[in-house]
Each structure stands twice: as structure tokens, then as C-alpha cells.
Amino acid sequence: MSTETYLPFAFFEGKIIPTELAKVSIMTNALQYGNAVFGGIRGYQANNKKNYYIFRIEDHYRRLMSSLKILNQKIPYNLDFLVKTTVGLAEKNLPKSDFYIRPISYAANYEISPDLSKVNFDFAIYMIPLGEYLPVNKGLKLMISNWVRINDNMIPARGKVSGGYINSSLAKGDAARLGFDDALLIGNDGHLTEASSANFFMVRDGYLITSPKYADVLEGVTRRTILQLAHDLGIAAVERMIDRTEVYIADEAFLTGTGAQLAWIAEIDGRVIGNGKIGPISAKIQKLFFNIVRGNEKKYSSWLTPVKV
DSSP: OOGGGSOSEEEETTEEEEGGGOOOOTTOHHHHHOOEEEOOEEEEEOTTSSOEEEESHHHHHHHHHHHHHHTTOOOSOOHHHHHHHHHHHHHHHOOSSOEEEEEEEEEOSOOOSOOGGGOOEEEEEEEEEOSOSSOSSSOEEEEEEEEEOOOTTTSOTTSOBGGGGHHHHHHHHHHHHTTOSEEEEEOTTSOEEEESSSEEEEEETTEEEEOOTTTTOOOOHHHHHHHHHHHHTTOOEEEOOOOHHHHHTOSEEEEEETTTEEEEEEEETTEEOTTSSOOHHHHHHHHHHHHHHTTOOGGGGGGEEEEOO
16 A cells, blocks of 8 residues: 555554554454454544544544444544544654545454454554545446345444455445446335445435444434534434335435545436435535535534644
């Protein structure tokens, strides 16, 4: 990996070191079995190109701690330490653009068994420059995957468990090979869940609709943000199960996530969504979201953690 594709310093094995030195052995248990949990956090450059903000960092780390709890694991760091370490690492890395933070907690032992009772989890953070993961100004073309979404009694989707993302990789890889931007997955009960690594929203008859938390979706921080913004904007929002064919006749649709941000959808399975352009509700929420993350909305300043560079 080129040094231009990652920021120079990482947190690894309890200290900040050059990123290229932050390495694990091929014998590491997490590498064998996906025994790890991770997060995705965005850092944004303000419009003045001088200030930087990390978006909802505490909420992201609370979810990481919840993911660890699902695996019955712990790390020797509390929320305050994780936040301060991440901010300090970002300041040391001196970002020059929007950036992405990847915290990961993983089974660091050389235990050959998948037995989670025999391993201890370590914690690391690295950072990369990142603009658009999915285009936000060009409508996405999605397909509905023939891979079925993992469910809570298989690999809990509400947590970001590394091993579970093979489900996302299969769906995303097939979609990309077929010329689509991403894939939507159906759950075991036949209802829509989410995209490969983003939550799904649609608009029908003026209502903003997304799958509920119990529909085998990630409990997304951006998802929660969008629901709050809809409430603040006076947009009626509903969390309910979604049928496959409903998405074909939606007036608007979009994906949300740390990577996706808010990326609107133009087509699903070759069916044009609405008029094939970004809809008014999607546009309204998207505009507010990007104003917030770049520090232009004082009302939501509590969601932003400044980075001094």
C-alpha cells in the first residue's frame, strides 16, 4: 500500500507508531476466523479548509463496545480513552482532507481454535484519506442480491463483527462484476434489510421509511442521525418491514452510512426510482447532513469533536 493511501501514524499494541509498522502475524486468531469487531468513523474538513471535525465519535465507540459485548469480550480501554486517543492520533497525522478512522478490536492470540473463550482482544486504530466512498451527487444503480442477509442467530448484524462481512463481500462483489454500484440484501423472512455496508431508506407517499433494528440491519450511527434530522425537519419517518417490490415503486431512495454518507439511488434492478433524479426529501436531508458535518449548523455542534491541526 502506498504511503499516500494511509495517514502516517496508527495506534497499535498500546502506543502510537508509524502505520507501516503496525502489523500482525499470519498466526493471529482474528485472521483465521474473523474474530474481531470494528468501526468506521469520519473526519471532515470544514469549508474554510482549516478546521476539522470527527462526527459522532462517542456514538461510534459505544457501538464498538456493544459489539465486543455481543462476543463476550473486553479491551482495557474505556470510552474516554478511546475518544482522546483517536483525537490525539488524528492531530498527529495532520490530515489535509476528509479522512476515515478505522478502529478495530481483534483476537490477538495465536490460538488455533475458534474458541472465543481462549482469546484476548487487542485494539488498534489506523486512518486513511477518504472522499466519496459512493457517489453522492450521481444516482446509484443497485441490484437485489441473491445472497441472503445473515440474521441475529447466525452472526449478529447489529454489531460490526468482522467475520460477518463475508456476507457483504459476496453481495458487493457480485454487484460490482455485474456493473452495479452496490447490492441490497433480503433477509430470511423475505423482507429487505440493507445494502452491503449501508442502511437503506426510501420515501413513499411523503413518508421516510427504513427497516427496523430487528430486521437484521446494522444499528447505524448515520441511520440514527437521518431519523433525527427527519424529525427535526418535520418529515414523517417510519421504521417498518419493507417488501422487495416496494422498493421498485418508491418515490425516492438512498443509502446511509459512514462510508456512503447519504447517497441517493436512481435505479434498483433496472427499475427507475421516482423520476431518476434525487428527490426533494432526500435532497433536503442530504443538504442538512453535509452542513452539519462541516460545522455549519450550530444546533448540532455536540455531534462534532474538533481536531486541532
